[in-house]
Amino acid sequence: MRALAGRAAFAAAVAAILLWSLFPFHYALVTAFKTGSELFTVTYWPAHWHPDNFQAAFRDLPFGRNIANSAGVAALVVAASLALGVSAAYALGRVRFRGRGAVLAVVLAFSMFPQVAVLSGMFELIRALGIYNNPLGLALSYLLLTTPFTVWVLTTFMAALPAELEEAAAVDGAGPWRTLVDILVPPLAPAMVATGLLAFIVAWNEFLFALTFTLTDDQRTVPVAIALISGASAHELPWGVIMAASVTVTLPLIALVLVFQRRIVAGLTAGAVKG
Amino acid sequence: MESRRRAAVLFLAPVALVLAAVGGWPLAKTVWFGFTDADLANLNSYAFIGFENYYTVIDGVAVGLLADPEWWRAVANTVVFTVASVALETVLGLAVALVLNQPFPGRGLVRAAVLVPWAIPTIVSARLWAWMLHDQFGMVNDLLLAAGVLSQPVAWLAEPHLAMAAVVLVDVWKTTPFMALLLLAALQMLPRECYEAARVDGASAMRRFFTLTLPLIRPALVVAVVFRCLDALKVFDVIYVLTANNPRTMSMSIYARQALVEFQEVGYGSAASTLLFLVVALFITAYLMLNRGRRGVGAAT
Numbered sequence: 001m002r003a004l005a006g007r008a009a010f011a012a013a014v015a016a017i018l019l020w021s022l023f024p025f026h027y028a029l030v031t032a033f034k035t036g037s038e039l040f041t042v043t044y045w046p047a048h049w050h051p052d053n054f055q056a057a058f059r060d061l062p063f064g065r066n067i068a069n070s071a072g073v074a075a076l077v078v079a080a081s082l083a084l085g086v087s088a089a090y091a092l093g094r095v096r097f098r099g100r101g102a103v104l105a106v107v108l109a110f111s112m113f114p115q116v117a118v119l120s121g122m123f124e125l126i127r128a129l130g131i132y133n134n135p136l137g138l139a140l141s142y143l144l145l146t147t148p149f150t151v152w153v154l155t156t157f158m159a160a161l162p163a164e165l166e167e168a169a170a171v172d173g174a175g176p177w178r179t180l181v182d183i184l185v186p187p188l189a190p191a192m193v194a195t196g197l198l199a200f201i202v203a204w205n206e207f208l209f210a211l212t213f214t215l216t217d218d219q220r221t222v223p224v225a226i227a228l229i230s231g232a233s234a235h236e237l238p239w240g241v242i243m244a245a246s247v248t249v250t251l252p253l254i255a256l257v258l259v260f261q262r263r264i265v266a267g268l269t270a271g272a273v274k275g
Numbered sequence: 276m277e278s279r280r281r282a283a284v285l286f287l288a289p290v291a292l293v294l295a296a297v298g299g300w301p302l303a304k305t306v307w308f309g310f311t312d313a314d315l316a317n318l319n320s321y322a323f324i325g326f327e328n329y330y331t332v333i334d335g336v337a338v339g340l341l342a343d344p345e346w347w348r349a350v351a352n353t354v355v356f357t358v359a360s361v362a363l364e365t366v367l368g369l370a371v372a373l374v375l376n377q378p379f380p381g382r383g384l385v386r387a388a389v390l391v392p393w394a395i396p397t398i399v400s401a402r403l404w405a406w407m408l409h410d411q412f413g414m415v416n417d418l419l420l421a422a423g424v425l426s427q428p429v430a431w432l433a434e435p436h437l438a439m440a441a442v443v444l445v446d447v448w449k450t451t452p453f454m455a456l457l458l459l460a461a462l463q464m465l466p467r468e469c470y471e472a473a474r475v476d477g478a479s480a481m482r483r484f485f486t487l488t489l490p491l492i493r494p495a496l497v498v499a500v501v502f503r504c505l506d507a508l509k510v511f512d513v514i515y516v517l518t519a520n521n522p523r524t525m526s527m528s529i530y531a532r533q534a535l536v537e538f539q540e541v542g543y544g545s546a547a548s549t550l551l552f553l554v555v556a557l558f559i560t561a562y563l564m565l566n567r568g569r570r571g572v573g574a575a576t
Contacts, residue, residue: 022391107294116532121543125297125301144297155333175282181287207398212532250396257390
């Protein structure tokens, strides 16, 4: 009897966790498919599935363009962070030199910077490079957010690779560059997938830089576009369109999480617990 | 060996260059601007004014950041937000981790579901909750009215003493998964033998938790809390979307950005940003000092 009650309590806890985690997204989905006055009555399942709000987001707003901007920025950031991260991880993970710990500590310190503390200097830099109000400026600024943890996590994994790998390459007369690309990168691939995913999520979700360094609707990324959707007045926000846009940009993330959850957790914990 | 070291320098150079350009230089620039009267409209001509952005007395009246009650309110708000949200998400995250640490059918799927709020952009989660907490059409009011908990709708985001609670709620929803998964990773590394011994000794589940589990996962718990505090001190997105520039919820980051961008006072805003940087740096230093006696830091690999 007690065991049964315990099991029921455990099942209830699991159900509560699921409800708490998923309900807001479900409710957004339901709202996104409502139109007109349906929006103003609370229901937990739509009477009809109207695609109007999704159409409005792409027709009345440059939302397709915003998604393309976000995807482009995220792709650039992932590629650049992985390239920088692998290169640094080789130096920090495979070569013993004095000051190695200090370098790692400095890299970590960069990840602690409040974004607002680099805002004015970054603004100046981006304007000087002529990439203000341009997704390229965002991609550049996001490297501050993604390279530190990329370097850390990849260094951890790089240092764990067996020494024999490199010795064999040295016997064959391969230089550091060939050794890195041909010998060390392939076994590092799973860690690169994990850190690449984290970098993608950071770039896709970032808001403060994107809000500050872009000016016109067609240059915006998705989070800013969604934050700035407004109606005729503050009391007439088009909630259906906002929810449709929100659901649209969240679906790829949920798909990524479902497919790669093990990798993501491995990346997160390697970055935090071991650090 | 010498050639390997030279190669190491070459392989480190790109990261060093990028971090210097997008981190070191802008930070130095912000600190410098904090000592000037620069404004956004004309960033190239400004004068050095020493500590006047921080504190000065003009005609017997104290002005500057340290004399601005709005700034101190932003500091207090940030501290309240950090303490409340990190405490709540630690407790909830630990509870979720303990549940997920038990084997049960479908555990992998539940673990993926728990990650969903973490993966959703903060902006999106803030807007989802703003809609659910809507005073007229929101489902939270609808549910609570139907259940008889409320007798009339509540304006969760506008009510002065509720706005901060709403902001904390949304942040807790978004960040509990991070906490839960870090703690779950720590729980899964615990040695089974201790638990079997404790069970043989007849220790209750509660006792096992407080005398075994909690002390064993303490290092991971501390790291997770520190990480989350560092993030919470910099909070911007969730407040910007939920309550905008409402002074009741204004954080240090919101205050600084408002000065920098909306009021165009780059000098003053940079001074505020510099103070926020110092607060974060102080927090890290305090943590490292407290931690020094216990284990080496930075020797992660």
